[in-house]
Amino acid sequence: MIISTNWLSDYVSLSASTEALVERLLLSGLNHESTWAVGTDTAIEIEVTSNRPDCLGHIGVAREAAVLFERPLHIPDPRPQEAAAPAAADIAVEILEPELCPFYSARVIKGVRVGPSPQWLVDRLATVGVASVNNVVDITNYVMLECGQPLHAFDLARIRGGRITVRRALPGESFTAINHKTYTLTDVMGVIADAEGPVALAGVMGDAGTEIAADTTDILLESAQFAPLAVRAAARGLVLASGSSYRFERVPDPAAVDWASRRAAAMIVEIAGGQVSGGVVEAGQLKASPATIHLRHGRVAEVLGIEIPADRQQAILSGLGFVAETVDGAGSRWRAPTWRRDCWREIDLVEEIARIEGYDRVPENEPIAARPVAESARERTVRRAADVLVAAGLCEAMTRSVVGERLEVTASPWGDTPPLVCAPPLVRGADRLRRTLLPSLLEARGANMAVGGQRPDLFETARGYLARSADASGQASGNRPTAATPVEEPLLVSFVMGGSFAVGKGMAEAVLERLGIATHAANGLRVVFQPVVLDLFAAGRAAEIVLERPGLPAERVGVIGEVAVAPLAAAGLKNPVVAAELRLDRLEFAVDMEPSRCRPSDFPSIERDVNLIVDQKVPWGDLVTAIREGSGVLLEECRLVQVWTDAERLGAGKKSFVVSLRLRSHSGTLSGEEAKRTVEAVVAACGRQCGAVLRA
Template identity: 45%
Template structure:
């Protein structure tokens, strides 16, 4: 928001250096961006946060200055003279969408003379970077930058039926804006129409066909309130932004609408002449109910750590425009002014008192009461994951949830639903919500490769968005994804190490699965205690070429919530084994189609309770083995918790394993 120093002096006396004023404003929340000398004036650029739309006009900034420096605020009180027939005999307004337009007002001035604006008006607009157009149009801009309420002036004689209709746009309806571009509208957009076609895009931009020109003589002045979300969606969908839409995207002062209309009419009469007709059209709701807020003085001391006298607190709130409804020694109840819709809670009033009193008055060494609280399990699990994966050589990545179409598909066996798209995204290409983290990590790995870092190992903990058929909102699970230059077994080892760190490695099952981004035969579904845990695999060479990745890459995507549920962050003590283990290796010849996971399960079932672990060692096919067969070599470790196992006990367990595998998989011992 750029404000003019000379313009501000119309409302409040400025007898301080501009540097001190901008520093003081910055300390109260209006950050100072720059100050430029424009002729005999200063153009001061202030950053206005989204919760302070009241400061999107010179009057709002002047009000802040008056409170900070205890000065009188002078607000114009426009009451222009009227004559002629009542406005209701000249025009009418039909409000068909009160939810999107809570209030709409209209005034009519006839007999104006459109010409160049006087020097003072042009100078003020030029100082803040606005190009003067004509006296009538310049007045609407002037009032908007004065009080923050946008207005629009129509050439009344170019309105079909000399009336306005506030309605939703019709499907396929087009609108030619004052920037000379044609836009196709949709039914979720609010249009200002005459009897035949749209003549304005509500809260965004006026139409070319009814704009004020040099030959215009009769003017209809619009001042309205619009639903901020509707304006934001429309402006983003069309890529059409304006100073008016910027203000309408924020909650405006509901009681400033009619004032701005009067102020605009007064200035037009002053510099363009004409006749203002009595009355004004006012449809919709005039104001909003404001809920009282109670402030406990003890809370100021507790939160700020300093004591502010009760009289000073009441003075600050009064100067800010809050109405004191009730007051006692311990508390007071206030109603916020119409221009401060952001003051809804006690903490909001405490913040106002603190910033006006001055944050610099709070000593750095003043103790503020704090209470420690234990970290949630999610935070502790995330910390363990980060430490474990960092120890394995991985770096954490943070990628965007909005991605391009090629980055949106999930990793799954069945066909995926189309991703949810965000049509009003400010990013033209990345407007789909991701269903997997892996494509984004692959893109990050490609970027690293292109910049001379080919060995990047990445992981990310974040949410994905899975469409649900027939429902408007998606499921939003949290996932843990990894991409690595290691092969399938190397990445599988990382996952097993992670599970071991979280003490959640019991009953991890690996089941072969055919997944689109992975090489056939080198991908699998992971099950943890019988529940779906995720997918792991080596990325197919065609996919790597499509991603322009040179090195071999593996990826995994895991269900974070299951990992969190099964994580044991305080494991019970277990004594070290007191008796030696006995190991045995077996090589079985069986079908290539037999998964290792199924064989390992059969071994565990058959070996009995003394089997401590079963480990895959290697496999072989070809050579002197029959076609379609493999030799699968694995190791077993046996141990009894209370005594040393005998050789006969171990041999009996091994024979049971061989017999069970022969029965289930037609496996034979390799000679």
């Protein structure tokens, strides 16, 4: 909204400078955008929040200024002289859709001379950025910018059939607006129609056929109420916003419907001549229900934390147009002004008093009591995982939650229900809520490689989105739905980096270790890596990470693998990439943040290497389980030194694991004999469980 300071001074005489005015308006709710000079006038652009349609006119802003600077406010009371001949003789009005248009009024002015506007009118409109058209159109614009009520003037002679009907547009009905563009309407929009068709799109714009032209002599002046949603649907649907639609979407002052009509009629007669016909042709019921509100004066201090005397509270409300109905010691009862539809509760009055009194009076040194707070398990889990990845040299990425088809995978690691789809797309072509972060990270790695980025190893912590199957989601009952949403949102931490499976596995294990979930933990938690087949990963080079907990079913908490050729190529990547994704929402319940650990042994250790030959198909995971079982409590660490195959020396289909065992006791120095017995037990267990043979 642009305000002309000259125009403002018609209603309130201010001694303050423009800067002081702008500052006070800014601190009372009318945000300042900019100020500039237009001839001898000054334009001030302010931002008006959607709850204050009264400030979409100069009078509303003048009222604010009058209250802020404690100056009187002067609002004209136009009473145009009416001729004996009634308007109803020339026009009839009917509303078919009260939901779209609660109230419609028409005035008739005859014998006007359409021509250029006087200079003062041209100048005022120019200050606020409105081009002059002709005297009649300029007056309708002027009055709208004065009081916030949009008006429309039709050439009465071009209204066919002498009858106005407010109805729903017919689907597919066509309409040529005064901008000479033709629009196809839908039945959510309202139209003003004459006997043959639409002459205006209700609340938005008039049509070209009935606009005021040089030869117009008789005018139909429309002042009406239109429903905000219908106006909004028309303006947005047709991309045809106007000053009129903007105001109707925010509901102008109902009392201004008649005032604006009188004001414009009086100005037309004064500037363009002619005579106002008798009476107003009306249809419908004016929608106005100003609230009556009780204010406890003590409530102001309870909300604001500052004392404002009761008489000051009352002065502010009166100045804003509230009418005191009763006043007693502790409170007062107020009728809200018609233009303040947003004020209907006590708290609304408190806000009015606060913003006029000024929030600068609210102190900024009122302490709140100390209250202890701790990081949640989720926060700690997320942060610990990120800390490991950052320490290991990865950069945190943030990719879009909604992706295009190209970044979709046929099977997510977290279920095969199809992705949820949103409208509109987040960005062009991206309308699927992702079920895994990995394709997005691969794309980001590819984009980095394309610009020569050095080692773009990336990770991200974000949610995935999985549609729950229909029976799993509780249908909402009544107004308040169940707390659970029908969408499962796994909290994922995912990374992609150059290298082999082993490189990625080491990284994943480091993250798990920092969460207190080791591959072999004393606390009963255990993750195992098991072969898995997923589109994203190269065949035979991927694993699922399964969490095992005592007394609970094992569940997948992660996947890891070398990325298959197709997704690599899709991301523009050539060299091997390993990718992993962990479900922190499943791990956070297993995370062991405060482990109880035992004191390290003071006694020396003994190291023994064993070379075990097994069949090719025996995985290391099985062998290590056997080693642990065989060695008992003395095993401190079991380290894989080497894996090798040699058909000649080991035999075909065999491989050798060279394992280094570190043995140590908590109760004394191990003897060579004890170590020997332990190694023998390890070899025996490995033989029993994995068919392993000790290589001499």
